Amino acid sequence: MDGSLGAIAMQPDLKNTIKPSNRVVILGALSAMATAAARIYAAEGAALVLVARNEARLAALAADLRARGAVEVETAALDLEAEAPQARLHLADWAKRLGSVDHIHLVYGYLGDQAKASIDPTELTRITVSNFASAVHWCEAAANILRAQRHGALVAVSSVAGDRGRQSNYAYGAAKGGIALFVQGIAHSLAGTGARAVAVKPGFVDTPMTDGLKKGGPMWASADQLGRALRRAADAGGPIQYAPGKWRMVMAIIRSVPAFVFHKTKL
Amino acid sequence: MASWGRVIRANHFVARPRFGDELDGFLNGLSADRPGLAVGLRRSYGDTNLNPDGRIIDMTSLDRVIAFDRETGVMRAEAGLSLSQALQILVPAGWFLPTTPGTRFVTLGGAVANDVHGKNHHAAGTFGASVRRLKLLRTDGGAQEIGPGNALFHATVGGLGLTGVIAWVEFQAVRVPSSSLDAEDTAFARVEDYFDIAAERKHSFEHTMAWVDCSVGGAKLGRGILSAANWYAYGDVAPHRELPSKTVPLDAPGFTLNTMTVRAFNSVRHELKSMRSGPYRSHYEPFLYPLDGIANWNRLYGPKGFYQYQCVLPPATARDGVAELLKAIATSGQGSPLAVLKDFGPREAVGMLSFPMEGTTLALDFRNRGESTLRLMADLDRIVAAASGRLYPAKDGRIPPEMFQAGFPKWQDFRAYVDPGLSSAFWRRVSG
Numbered sequence: 001m002d003g004s005l006g007a008i009a010m011q012p013d014l015k016n017t018i019k020p021s022n023r024v025v026i027l028g029a030l031s032a033m034a035t036a037a038a039r040i041y042a043a044e045g046a047a048l049v050l051v052a053r054n055e056a057r058l059a060a061l062a063a064d065l066r067a068r069g070a071v072e073v074e075t076a077a078l079d080l081e082a083e084a085p086q087a088r089l090h091l092a093d094w095a096k097r098l099g100s101v102d103h104i105h106l107v108y109g110y111l112g113d114q115a116k117a118s119i120d121p122t123e124l125t126r127i128t129v130s131n132f133a134s135a136v137h138w139c140e141a142a143a144n145i146l147r148a149q150r151h152g153a154l155v156a157v158s159s160v161a162g163d164r165g166r167q168s169n170y171a172y173g174a175a176k177g178g179i180a181l182f183v184q185g186i187a188h189s190l191a192g193t194g195a196r197a198v199a200v201k202p203g204f205v206d207t208p209m210t211d212g213l214k215k216g217g218p219m220w221a222s223a224d225q226l227g228r229a230l231r232r233a234a235d236a237g238g239p240i241q242y243a244p245g246k247w248r249m250v251m252a253i254i255r256s257v258p259a260f261v262f263h264k265t266k267l
Numbered sequence: 268m269a270s271w272g273r274v275i276r277a278n279h280f281v282a283r284p285r286f287g288d289e290l291d292g293f294l295n296g297l298s299a300d301r302p303g304l305a306v307g308l309r310r311s312y313g314d315t316n317l318n319p320d321g322r323i324i325d326m327t328s329l330d331r332v333i334a335f336d337r338e339t340g341v342m343r344a345e346a347g348l349s350l351s352q353a354l355q356i357l358v359p360a361g362w363f364l365p366t367t368p369g370t371r372f373v374t375l376g377g378a379v380a381n382d383v384h385g386k387n388h389h390a391a392g393t394f395g396a397s398v399r400r401l402k403l404l405r406t407d408g409g410a411q412e413i414g415p416g417n418a419l420f421h422a423t424v425g426g427l428g429l430t431g432v433i434a435w436v437e438f439q440a441v442r443v444p445s446s447s448l449d450a451e452d453t454a455f456a457r458v459e460d461y462f463d464i465a466a467e468r469k470h471s472f473e474h475t476m477a478w479v480d481c482s483v484g485g486a487k488l489g490r491g492i493l494s495a496a497n498w499y500a501y502g503d504v505a506p507h508r509e510l511p512s513k514t515v516p517l518d519a520p521g522f523t524l525n526t527m528t529v530r531a532f533n534s535v536r537h538e539l540k541s542m543r544s545g546p547y548r549s550h551y552e553p554f555l556y557p558l559d560g561i562a563n564w565n566r567l568y569g570p571k572g573f574y575q576y577q578c579v580l581p582p583a584t585a586r587d588g589v590a591e592l593l594k595a596i597a598t599s600g601q602g603s604p605l606a607v608l609k610d611f612g613p614r615e616a617v618g619m620l621s622f623p624m625e626g627t628t629l630a631l632d633f634r635n636r637g638e639s640t641l642r643l644m645a646d647l648d649r650i651v652a653a654a655s656g657r658l659y660p661a662k663d664g665r666i667p668p669e670m671f672q673a674g675f676p677k678w679q680d681f682r683a684y685v686d687p688g689l690s691s692a693f694w695r696r697v698s699g
């Protein structure tokens with residue numbers, strides 16, 4: 001009799017008894033596509049660490065993910081660009097909070113304004129630091145964890161803009177292209193370990209970041225579609241993935257257009 | 268931008284906040300000279316969700332659950348959460364929406380602002396009846412958390428978005444034993460029989476509604492099928508698939524209406540032809556949301572769009588009134604092949620402008636053929652007015668002001684609660 005009472009009293013809290021489907025860190029969790037991916041993980045019963053700048057917004061997203069089935073949601077409010085040199089320490093801390101880490105998604109970035117960047121060094125710095133110079137630290141720190149544990153995945157968001165330099169956004173394009181090469185290299189270094197790295201290259205995505213543009217038509221994808229692509233990339237597919245997949249063909253064509261033709265366009 | 272009926276299109280300045288803390292900033296810019304309007308998934312057909320050349324706050328990215336208690340079934344969520352997403356969370360935990368309109372692609376804010384009803388109105392009342400609390404932001408003075416008993420709350424439920432921007436909604440879900448329904452179809456040969464069957468069924472079934480065949484007149488006028496259902500007591504709880512299986516990609520040319528709509532309504536049509544009766548078991552998705560499997564089905568009506576007409580007639584006049592309406596529709600040859608009939612229960616309305624009242628509601632689509640369609644609807648208006656009925660503002664976008672004011676006698680009281688910084692094409696039209 002008192003044995004069973006004891007068993008009840010000693011029952012550990014729920015958090016520690018339910019095993020999460022995956023332990024996931026999302027860098028830039030407040031972007032629309034990151035939120036979409038996080039909700040898929042939540043419905044699967046994952047444990048997550050959400051990282052972004054705004055504490056109150058992170059708390060609101062965390063509550064949403066708990067309601068949607070996440071077994072544990074932690075938040076870390078920090079500036080991912082400024083904190084990049086401490087990436088190893090932060091990732092180690094978050095892995096400890098979750099017990100370990102299976103998937104790391106790098107989703108933050110900054111589109112910026114090419115015309116402004118051409119005359120304003122601050123804008124140029126922000127575009128290249130946000131999309132490349134800071135991102136490489138997070139990717140390398142993630143790669144070190146994956147290499148050591150020999151399982152799990154790094155998924156970083158690149159862009160089709162990184163496939164060819166264009167007058168309208170070459171700063172952003174170069175940074176996003178750079179991060180794809182970096183992650184491709186990590187994927188190579190992880191070959192045979194069981195761990196993986198993927199750069200996902202979205203085309204046009206209907207998110208607040210692109211609200212100034214004219215939208216609609218078959219080449220536009222929703223943030224939800226991209227969220228599914230990010231989630232899938234953590235489990236399967238090659239090191240460079242276009243999202244949606246039809247962009248692979250489109251970009252192959254755009255890359256192959258000779259300069260004397262390309263230079264006549266305003267792309 | 269257009270509403271679901273796609274008859275009225277207009278330019279808008281659209282803001283799309285993603286975080287609740289951004290709302291204050293958008294509201295500050297609004298005034299009587301530059302009024303705004305919050306909108307959800309724009310499933311209203313007419314002009315209640317339009318504000319031509321004005322500001323629109325698209326609430327659909329504010330879709331986070333704030334809290335869901337799996338023990339009590341109380342959910343509080345941002346107003347842009349769709350009923351579809353809410354179900355994804357409720358159903359696996361053994362809960363369901365207290366009531367739901369015939370599409371799950373509406374937001375909580377839209378469900379409150381139109382105080383929507385479902386097939387279980389006679390048992391559950393409107394959506395507003397389940398709302399425990401909501402947060403309202405006004406352009407003329409801050410945020411308020413209000414609930415039943417508060418006059419502003421009763422103005423806001425069914426308040427067509429005019430009393431403030433709803434930031435979040437807290438509602439009480441209902442327990443369900445499974446995600447399937449035990450349903451039963453009963454064919455009726457004449458509309459009089461509908462009333463007898465419906466009156467009897469509503470005591471033993473939570474969900475009831477009837478399809479009426481509008482394509483035949485004469486002796487077969489008003490034949491149809493009444494579906495009634497209760498939750499199946501033993502099954503498992505599995506939510507619907509979130510993605511639609513079919514899409515109508517572009518405006519269908521007008522002439523495809525018949526073939527395509529017939530396909531969309533095919534199963535019902537088939538049953539109607541054979542006048543099939545009997546029991547069956549169905550997951551809630553096809554039973555409650557027969558059209559949601561086809562995305563953008565409103566495009567089937569072609570580029571000119573369509574009207575939906577929905578009225579409710581009180582019990583005393585419903586039998587004769589509905590028969591008269593059906594006759595006028597059949598004679599015109601303009602109606603969609605199918606109309607929906609449903610009895611509302613006697614529950615007192617929650618909102619000052621809530622559409623449902625005790626009686627029978629009739630709803631059907633009319634493809635927009637210009638003048639002749641408007642003339643037909645004006646004829647129907649006369650029948651509805653003579654029967655002391657009213658029209659659903661969410662539906663047709665052309666309700667004449669007299670018709671609105673006669674149908675909703677509390678509209679004068681309601682005026683006092685309208686936020687001066689908010690307005691809609693509908694409101695300017697009917698309150699002038």
Ligand SMILES: Cc1cc2nc3c(=O)[nH]c(=O)nc-3n(C[C@H](O)[C@H](O)[C@H](O)COP(=O)(O)OP(=O)(O)OC[C@H]3O[C@@H](n4cnc5c(N)ncnc54)[C@H](O)[C@@H]3O)c2cc1C
Nearest residue numbers: 307308309310311368369374376377380383384427428433
């Ligand atoms: C196929 C189909 C079937 C339907 N079946 C039914 C049915 O069975 N029963 C029924 O009652 N209705 C039904 N409807 C109508 C639909 O339920 C209502 O029009 C509903 O209000 C739509 O919600 P929405 O999110 O699309 O809102 P919208 O159409 O975008 O807006 C509707 C109103 O809500 C206001 N609003 C929206 N969000 C907010 C907010 N956050 N704060 C303040 N105001 C807000 C708008 O200003 C507007 O006045 C049906 C519609 C379709 C397309």
